Amino acid sequence: MINRFDPHVVLAALKSVLPPKQSAVALHEPQFRGNELPYVKECIDTGWVSSTGKFVDRFERQLEEYTGVKRAVAVVNGTAALHICLKLSGVEDGDEVLVPTLTFVATANAVTYCKAIPHFIDSEVRTLGVDPFKLEMYLTEIAEVLHEGCFNMQTGRRIKAVIAMHTFGHPVDIEPLVDICNRFKIVLIEDAAESLGSYYKGRHTGSWGLCSALSFNGNKTVTTGGGGAILTNDEDIGKMAKHITTTAKLPHEWAFNHDMIGYNYRMPNINAALGCAQLEQLPGFLERKRALAERYKSTFVEIEDVEFFTEPEFARSNYWLNVLLLNNEDIDIRDMILEKTNSNGIMTRPLWTLMHKLPMFKQYPRMDLSTAENLEKRLINIPSSASLV
Amino acid sequence: MINRFDPHVVLAALKSVLPPKQSAVALHEPQFRGNELPYVKECIDTGWVSSTGKFVDRFERQLEEYTGVKRAVAVVNGTAALHICLKLSGVEDGDEVLVPTLTFVATANAVTYCKAIPHFIDSEVRTLGVDPFKLEMYLTEIAEVLHEGCFNMQTGRRIKAVIAMHTFGHPVDIEPLVDICNRFKIVLIEDAAESLGSYYKGRHTGSWGLCSALSFNGNKTVTTGGGGAILTNDEDIGKMAKHITTTAKLPHEWAFNHDMIGYNYRMPNINAALGCAQLEQLPGFLERKRALAERYKSTFVEIEDVEFFTEPEFARSNYWLNVLLLNNEDIDIRDMILEKTNSNGIMTRPLWTLMHKLPMFKQYPRMDLSTAENLEKRLINIPSSASLV
Numbered sequence: 001m002i003n004r005f006d007p008h009v010v011l012a013a014l015k016s017v018l019p020p021k022q023s024a025v026a027l028h029e030p031q032f033r034g035n036e037l038p039y040v041k042e043c044i045d046t047g048w049v050s051s052t053g054k055f056v057d058r059f060e061r062q063l064e065e066y067t068g069v070k071r072a073v074a075v076v077n078g079t080a081a082l083h084i085c086l087k088l089s090g091v092e093d094g095d096e097v098l099v100p101t102l103t104f105v106a107t108a109n110a111v112t113y114c115k116a117i118p119h120f121i122d123s124e125v126r127t128l129g130v131d132p133f134k135l136e137m138y139l140t141e142i143a144e145v146l147h148e149g150c151f152n153m154q155t156g157r158r159i160k161a162v163i164a165m166h167t168f169g170h171p172v173d174i175e176p177l178v179d180i181c182n183r184f185k186i187v188l189i190e191d192a193a194e195s196l197g198s199y200y201k202g203r204h205t206g207s208w209g210l211c212s213a214l215s216f217n218g219n220k221t222v223t224t225g226g227g228g229a230i231l232t233n234d235e236d237i238g239k240m241a242k243h244i245t246t247t248a249k250l251p252h253e254w255a256f257n258h259d260m261i262g263y264n265y266r267m268p269n270i271n272a273a274l275g276c277a278q279l280e281q282l283p284g285f286l287e288r289k290r291a292l293a294e295r296y297k298s299t300f301v302e303i304e305d306v307e308f309f310t311e312p313e314f315a316r317s318n319y320w321l322n323v324l325l326l327n328n329e330d331i332d333i334r335d336m337i338l339e340k341t342n343s344n345g346i347m348t349r350p351l352w353t354l355m356h357k358l359p360m361f362k363q364y365p366r367m368d369l370s371t372a373e374n375l376e377k378r379l380i381n382i383p384s385s386a387s388l389v
Numbered sequence: 390m391i392n393r394f395d396p397h398v399v400l401a402a403l404k405s406v407l408p409p410k411q412s413a414v415a416l417h418e419p420q421f422r423g424n425e426l427p428y429v430k431e432c433i434d435t436g437w438v439s440s441t442g443k444f445v446d447r448f449e450r451q452l453e454e455y456t457g458v459k460r461a462v463a464v465v466n467g468t469a470a471l472h473i474c475l476k477l478s479g480v481e482d483g484d485e486v487l488v489p490t491l492t493f494v495a496t497a498n499a500v501t502y503c504k505a506i507p508h509f510i511d512s513e514v515r516t517l518g519v520d521p522f523k524l525e526m527y528l529t530e531i532a533e534v535l536h537e538g539c540f541n542m543q544t545g546r547r548i549k550a551v552i553a554m555h556t557f558g559h560p561v562d563i564e565p566l567v568d569i570c571n572r573f574k575i576v577l578i579e580d581a582a583e584s585l586g587s588y589y590k591g592r593h594t595g596s597w598g599l600c601s602a603l604s605f606n607g608n609k610t611v612t613t614g615g616g617g618a619i620l621t622n623d624e625d626i627g628k629m630a631k632h633i634t635t636t637a638k639l640p641h642e643w644a645f646n647h648d649m650i651g652y653n654y655r656m657p658n659i660n661a662a663l664g665c666a667q668l669e670q671l672p673g674f675l676e677r678k679r680a681l682a683e684r685y686k687s688t689f690v691e692i693e694d695v696e697f698f699t700e701p702e703f704a705r706s707n708y709w710l711n712v713l714l715l716n717n718e719d720i721d722i723r724d725m726i727l728e729k730t731n732s733n734g735i736m737t738r739p740l741w742t743l744m745h746k747l748p749m750f751k752q753y754p755r756m757d758l759s760t761a762e763n764l765e766k767r768l769i770n771i772p773s774s775a776s777l778v
Contacts, residue, residue: 270429
């Protein structure tokens with residue numbers, strides 16, 4: 001049966017954009033054409049590969065300069081960064097933290113590391129991120145603002161924070177979220193794991209909340225092998241982020257004293273060396289990723305019933321992972337396209353399974369999640385590496 | 390005033406053993422004279438720097454072969470390995486875990502990550518590790534063994550596990566600990582962070598407990614920049630260790646499903662590449678570290694009132710960090726020696742501050758800790774790098 005949703009149409013469109021390749025086209029691959037090897041060689045030659053060394057400092061300063069935040073603290077990965085953001089925000093045992101159901105599992109996992117409870121909220125089609133309008137309606141209905149903070153009247157628990165995630169690099173509508181958080185006494189954390197190089201009204205994502213998390217996993221726009229960073233404009237939070245991620249050790253020539261429970265989350269120098277080289281190339285990566293997105297846009301505009309997702313008017317997106325949205329809300333069609341493209345050597349991916357559907361999160365509170373559930377049936381990620389241009 | 394404890398005596402003895410150096414002599418420095426650069430270059434050239442790649446598998450297989458355990462799982466660091474060992478041992482909220490007060494802070498921190506309670510136990514002078522005789526006496530006094538496990542009659546809490554740490558690489562007296570754990574229904578975990586290359590009665594440390602933690606921090610015998618591993622002889626525990634440290638993702642060509650709360654603890658491929666090259670050189674490192682220990686031994690045997698710590702008869706130690714024990718139990722003398730050596734460019738270090746003295750652990754249960762407190766006043770670590778021979 002041939003119909004408008006013949007997966008061949010999508011496969012042909014992708015093939016027309018992508019360069020011919022011998023091997024399979026990955027969803028997102030890193031590129032190392034700068035100073036990666038010399039910097040890493042310097043670590044090996046000098047013996048400084050581990051937890052202290054000049055590249056960690058340099059990487060943090062480069063991140064501060066690029067994002068415009070006051071303090072960046074490099075850590076082992078984005079999950080660790082999120083965990084510490086929650087700690088720094090004062091999230092405690094039994095608190096609720098508002099988390100989009102449409103996110104990667106790390107966002108919700110990090111909440112549970114604090115023995116807090118993820119409370120799942122819906123997204124909007126325009127940004128793929130938290131829907132501020134719907135969130136405000138919901139909080140007005142279920143929450144009570146007391147002197148000590150915001151409380152969920154249904155569960156009696158404190159709602160301490162919200163994690164706004166910039167989905168596939170596309171900025172969430174953050175300004176109304178800042179306003180809602182202020183009015184409801186909720187701390188705003190940004191999960192900017194995917195959005196290095198993405199801006200909201202000219203200001204870098206990750207600089208709006210009290211603190212935010214970046215990721216430099218191998219599939220991200222720039223990579224350190226494994227890595228992440230905490231960003232903040234609050235000097236005290238920044239100092240504490242460094243302290244708590246380096247085992248909370250007090251400085252001393254030889255004595256080992258620690259003044260609180262700390263974590264071993266520091267980024268090794270050899271990974272930071274890779275990061276320094278990658279950040280030098282970030283403007284070029286972004287330019288090429290943008291050019292790829294333009295090509296997809298002009299190709300898919302011709303195809304009825306498939307929409308190529310583009311940044312909303314207030315945002316400049318890094319187009320980390322490009323997104324197709326099928327008009328037809330039918331998971332069978334989505335899966336036929338996934339099957340067809342992957343079996344033909346072009347890697348594509350559906351949305352992550354929504355958090356509230358995973359067995360370990362099923363029992364947690366949630367609002368109506370109909371937009372995320374709709375997006376789950378319609379969304380497909382397509383190859384997005386800078387090297388494809 | 391000149392007396393037998395004149396710190397000059399110790400400084401002169403160290404100088405007589407150590408090679409003349411322009412710069413300060415570190416406590417432990419890595420050496421990269423093998424395949425480090427070619428392996429790391431391969432990661433960069435192929436783009437495989439991150440969470441999957443051949444060096445992670447190869448490093449794990451090399452560790453298994455070297456230590457003789459069935460399964461090794463590479464992770465981001467020793468602290469992460471300890472955290473997962475506790476999870477795999479079934480440690481839950483409110484359990485007590487027996488932890489030597491004489492250890493690095495990570496051992497006790499990891500217990501708190503599980504919302505469990507560190508319960509501090511004493512060490513013995515012969516091994517610097519847990520004193521099995523004293524532990525048995527103590528458990529006989531405070532513990533009750535029921536069908537569901539071992540309970541602390543004083544607190545009412547379950548005592549789920551003990552973490553036996555091989556201090557500075559010197560093996561703890563593990564066989565009696567295995568026996569005690571069996572009789573008291575307590576899970577034995579080994580903190581082998583410092584003891585790669587150390588054996589107890591011919592069997593590698595870290596292979597005696599249900600599972601154990603290694604570290605490859607920059608100051609360890611072999612380093613991956615930052616890194617660690619979980620070792621176990623239990624196939625199911627090994628499978629679960631891999632699963633839970635890789636976000637508990639279920640294998641699928643494109644779908645993202647996770648069946649439990651997981652962690653992002655996997656070791657990046659670029660760090661594993663370093664580790665593969667380092668493990669190839671481990672026998673050489675151990676030989677030279679042993680030769681250095683021999684030199685220290687024959688030098689300090691001449692010095693009254695200072696003892697050079699040597700492996701007990703049942704052990705073959707990696708001599709990770711060499712240890713001097715002052716006969717005089719006087720913290721002022723210890724500090725004079727630390728001052729004199731460090732100010733003369735030879736790095737030395739006292740014991741870590743004992744865990745029960747740190748502010749965040751002060752309120753936790755403990756047995757009599759007089760041996761550890763005695764060791765704290767007498768112990769000094771001295772330079773131990775393989776490169777010093």
